[in-house]
Amino acid sequence: MHTTLSTKPGRHDHPPQPRPEQAPERPQPRPRRVGPIDRLALHMGVALIKWGRRPGAVRTPAPVAVEAEEWEAALRIRQERERAEERLRVDLLGYRMTVPFR
Template sequence: MNTTLSTKPGRHDHPPQPRPGQAPERSQPRPRRVGPIDRIALHVGVALIKWGRRPGVARPASRVAVETADWEAVLRVREQRERAMERLHVDLLRYRMTVPFR
């Protein structure tokens, strides 16, 4: 196992370096430039992500206590609002049924 193998003369382990004053070789074509529409799309996308991750509004503890005390009042208001919407819906249906089609 004392045999050593020699390398070929002129072999280099690194890619050829450009000479000073010579333009570097391009093995691949230049990548296309980013246009204004692409930039706008990128900015809008980042803004939408930031907007979607914005923190929520924290409610103070005093407001939570008031809300739990007035829970029945909140339920009554919600029921009244739902009944008003149902009446409006029924009135619109009744109007459509009575008015002749044009």
Template sequence: MNTTLSTTTGRHDHPPQPRPEQAPERSQPRPRRVGPIDRLALHVGVALIKWGRRPGAVRPATQVAVEAADWDAALRVREERERAVERRRVDLLGYRLTVPFR
């Protein structure tokens, strides 16, 4: 059945809208909703997000006085430690694969 029934004429589910010629005239323009403080807060927030997502290692605040050479040495020691842990994990995995299950 392809019959479409229309609503009765004169029935409206929404309040009547004013016509353009009936709209009240505004004597002053609307005030701005976004003030300078809001704009400043937005810019500061975006800057903080960008700063928080920056790449690279950052020195902790407690080690600001550490020389660059000491910092590089500390990074090298940390990387060597991580490589040693990875080697141990791979060796253990190889051992587990070669030893028969009991």
């Protein structure tokens, strides 16, 4: 059986590594102190998260007929606003189509 080696002859391992007893001594890194600004930022972040998760105000139930009328009025207002935006968009598109590009 023929064997083909993929590495150059004479190179069988990695370059020599220093032994642990020969490694240079490194000073231990000092623990990072937390300053007052870091603590303030942490407390502010936690307070903002708590504030954002607070429960919403509970509305008292209103009579169904009044609520339905308010809902329909709000729906009509929203539809009119959407129609006005669409008209504005069409007007701007027509303006862009007629004005030459500079």
